[in-house]
Amino acid sequence: MKKSETLRIAIVGATGLVGRTFLKVLENSFIPIAKLDLFATSRSAGTSIVFKNKELIVQDIKNINFANYDVALFSAGKDASKEFAPLAVKNGTLVIDNGSYWRMHPQVPLVVPEVNFEDAFKHKGIIANPNCSTIQLVVALKPIENKFKIRKVEVSTYQAISGAGQKGINKLLKEIETGVPVDTLSKHPIAYNINFHTIQSKFGFSEEEIKIINETRKILHRKNLKISATCVRIPVLVGHSEAVSVITKNEFSLEEVEEVWRQSPGIIIVDDPQNEEYPTPKMVEGTDSVHIGRIRRNPAEKNGLMFWVVADNVRKGAATNAIQILEHLWKVAPERIFSFQKMFK
Amino acid sequence: MKKSETLRIAIVGATGLVGRTFLKVLENSFIPIAKLDLFATSRSAGTSIVFKNKELIVQDIKNINFANYDVALFSAGKDASKEFAPLAVKNGTLVIDNGSYWRMHPQVPLVVPEVNFEDAFKHKGIIANPNCSTIQLVVALKPIENKFKIRKVEVSTYQAISGAGQKGINKLLKEIETGVPVDTLSKHPIAYNINFHTIQSKFGFSEEEIKIINETRKILHRKNLKISATCVRIPVLVGHSEAVSVITKNEFSLEEVEEVWRQSPGIIIVDDPQNEEYPTPKMVEGTDSVHIGRIRRNPAEKNGLMFWVVADNVRKGAATNAIQILEHLWKVAPERIFSFQKMFK
Numbered sequence: 005m006k007k008s009e010t011l012r013i014a015i016v017g018a019t020g021l022v023g024r025t026f027l028k029v030l031e032n033s034f035i036p037i038a039k040l041d042l043f044a045t046s047r048s049a050g051t052s053i054v055f056k057n058k059e060l061i062v063q064d065i066k067n068i069n070f071a072n073y074d075v076a077l078f079s080a081g082k083d084a085s086k087e088f089a090p091l092a093v094k095n096g097t098l099v100i101d102n103g104s105y106w107r108m109h110p111q112v113p114l115v116v117p118e119v120n121f122e123d124a125f126k127h128k129g130i131i132a133n134p135n136c137s138t139i140q141l142v143v144a145l146k147p148i149e150n151k152f153k154i155r156k157v158e159v160s161t162y163q164a165i166s167g168a169g170q171k172g173i174n175k176l177l178k179e180i181e182t183g184v185p186v187d188t189l190s191k192h193p194i195a196y197n198i199n200f201h202t203i204q205s206k207f208g209f210s211e212e213e214i215k216i217i218n219e220t221r222k223i224l225h226r227k228n229l230k231i232s233a234t235c236v237r238i239p240v241l242v243g244h245s246e247a248v249s250v251i252t253k254n255e256f257s258l259e260e261v262e263e264v265w266r267q268s269p270g271i272i273i274v275d276d277p278q279n280e281e282y283p284t285p286k287m288v289e290g291t292d293s294v295h296i297g298r299i300r301r302n303p304a305e306k307n308g309l310m311f312w313v314v315a316d317n318v319r320k321g322a323a324t325n326a327i328q329i330l331e332h333l334w335k336v337a338p339e340r341i342f343s344f345q346k347m348f349k
Numbered sequence: 350m351k352k353s354e355t356l357r358i359a360i361v362g363a364t365g366l367v368g369r370t371f372l373k374v375l376e377n378s379f380i381p382i383a384k385l386d387l388f389a390t391s392r393s394a395g396t397s398i399v400f401k402n403k404e405l406i407v408q409d410i411k412n413i414n415f416a417n418y419d420v421a422l423f424s425a426g427k428d429a430s431k432e433f434a435p436l437a438v439k440n441g442t443l444v445i446d447n448g449s450y451w452r453m454h455p456q457v458p459l460v461v462p463e464v465n466f467e468d469a470f471k472h473k474g475i476i477a478n479p480n481c482s483t484i485q486l487v488v489a490l491k492p493i494e495n496k497f498k499i500r501k502v503e504v505s506t507y508q509a510i511s512g513a514g515q516k517g518i519n520k521l522l523k524e525i526e527t528g529v530p531v532d533t534l535s536k537h538p539i540a541y542n543i544n545f546h547t548i549q550s551k552f553g554f555s556e557e558e559i560k561i562i563n564e565t566r567k568i569l570h571r572k573n574l575k576i577s578a579t580c581v582r583i584p585v586l587v588g589h590s591e592a593v594s595v596i597t598k599n600e601f602s603l604e605e606v607e608e609v610w611r612q613s614p615g616i617i618i619v620d621d622p623q624n625e626e627y628p629t630p631k632m633v634e635g636t637d638s639v640h641i642g643r644i645r646r647n648p649a650e651k652n653g654l655m656f657w658v659v660a661d662n663v664r665k666g667a668a669t670n671a672i673q674i675l676e677h678l679w680k681v682a683p684e685r686i687f688s689f690q691k692m693f694k
Contacts, residue, residue: 157649158594158649160505160592162507162543190625192625192629192631196584196585196586196631197585197630197631198629198630199629200622200627200643203622203623204623207646208645208646209648217648230649231649232647232648232653234594234643234655234657238507238583238584238585240541240542240543241541247505247579247581249577277545277548277553277555278548278549280535282545284543284544286538286541298545298579299553300552300553300554301553303552303554303562304502304575304577312579
């Protein structure tokens with residue numbers, strides 16, 4: 005029997021970079037927590053993690069009884085989401101999944117609270133958190149779409165290696181320290197270098213590029229949106245940056261663009277380039293907002309807008325966004341946490 | 350009295366990163382050198398530099414007598430080029446200038462040998478070497494322009510900090526070592542971060558972005574070419590990368606595109622992304638070619654082509670290109686080294 009004054013929360017994948025950040029973000033959340041249990045795959049079970057000055061022992065996900073939880077926050081990788089999310093749903097537990105497995109499923113809303121929170125209401129047990137590079141992009145695009153209508157988007161990303169989790173960070177730091185390439189994630193070094201994400205498609209796009217394209221279309225409800233992407237990992241620890249070029253249907257002035265962004269939640273404008281004021285990865289580390297700068301007209305396009313958007317990929321790009329989904333639901337429609345039509349019976 | 354069997358060469362700015370690379374490239378050049386003297390501003394005069402196992406002492410540029418040289422290779426910064434290039438020309442000495450000061454001057458050809466060598470013939474004493482980010486871009490664009498005609502170009506750069514010379518390299522390495530930001534070039538750290546180039550224009554474009562736009566137009570003889578750019582410095586020591594998106598007038602197949610590139614000089618294709626074969630900065634360090642990969646269709650455009658282009662910015666992006674201009678002239682029109690109509694009398 006589910007209660008509704010407080011929440012019983014399970015974190016699945018608690019030992020990973022995003023899992024640990026779930027905890028940091030939850031520590032400062034207004035959500036009243038009745039119970040918080042941590043889970044991970046057997047490899048990491050037994051780890052102890054401190055939450056609000058209390059030591060919690062991470063349990064093996066195989067032993068979870070979802071009936072004990074109202075909500076499960078997942079960030080344990082594709083396979084764990086695939087296997088355990090349906091089990092959670094069958095038990096009536098709402099899953100907020102940071103992994104990629106369920107994002108494009110037609111019954112799974114893909115939600116960025118500032119952008120399409122209303123989609124979350126329609127969930128059937130799983131709400132997916134978008135990919136990190138998508139989240140900051142759609143936060144910037146949505147106000148432009150609302151006011152000026154978007155005809156086309158082109159994005160080049162400058163992504164932090166923490167997008168690949170703790171092992172990405174370890175690879176970069178080890179390579180910097182030793183000067184020797186570490187053969188994880190990519191056969192190429194990332195220290196003083198670039199990497200691309202895994203490329204499987206015969207059309208030459210990386211998994212990451214396909215995510216940014218498909219997820220942006222789904223979140224903006226523009227399934228035929230013209231959008232292309234080049235996604236690149238650079239030797240930055242935290243903070244994804246994106247060079248974005250948009251063509252709008254309606255005319256705009258740069259003042260109007262800035263104004264709609266300023267009036268939109270979750271956005272901070274940092275744009276005085278002549279005084280070197282622009283968003284950088286270092287600047288946004290530890291923050292929860294999407295930072296926009298380098299706002300200018302594209303000289304090669306009618307109604308062409310160019311800008312630079314930076315966010316903490318581990319927080320707003322992952323953990324913070326997931327917790328924000330839960331917070332919004334708790335605030336405006338708590339009944340949808342405790343009771344919903346199940347996509348798995 | 351100028352001779353024509355060998356060349357008397359002055360290097361102006363010999364102690365800088367590009368100046369030193371001039372020497373490395375010249376060591377392997379077929380150009381018969383009768384005399385090679387090194388110059389720099391008074392701050393660096395007195396430095397000793399080894400060329401072909403011989404120690405050369407760098408002299409103060411103020412004491413140069415250009416009449417003693419057939420050619421002067423400049424890489425001593427804007428001010429030195431502005432002051433001393435006219436003096437060289439008046440003395441009948443051909444200047445090949447790596448700096449930005451003369452590049453857009455209507456009487457100064459801006460030359461990449463693979464792209465527009467014929468422009469060099471019209472020089473009036475100064476031939477300008479384009480900016481590093483421009484050179485690799487136009488080497489990739491020219492064959493596409495020839496065969497398919499370019500309608501539009503959009504480029505996002507991932508530039509090595511050596512674009513700012515030795516002090517850029519020092520900034521990055523020092524910041525990595527100490528964890529403390531070094532307040533040169535930018536008030537922002539570059540270690541695990543990004544920087545933009547100086548931004549003065551009220552239209553919000555950086556100097557570097559304006560260079561890439563104007564120089565590409567001049568070199569391709571397309572003064573109204575639609576082109577936009579975002580130029581970014583990343584924590585890479587050597588090797589500029591560029592994500593390029595082109596729209597062509599004529600239809601193409603990816604096979605045709607690859608074929609025209611393979612048949613063009615100065616280009617190496619590295620494009621088997623499913624096996625992680627793509628150009629990276631680390632891979633091109635010390636090479637003289639422009640490396641192209643990630644060749645794919647833009648799903649958002651008719652006749653849209655996307656690719657990734659990487660080159661050693663200190664070599665092909667600066668020193669090598671300048672020496673190649675001299676080599677080409679020596680091979681096909683040596684008389685234009687020794688005798689030319691002077692833009693300064």
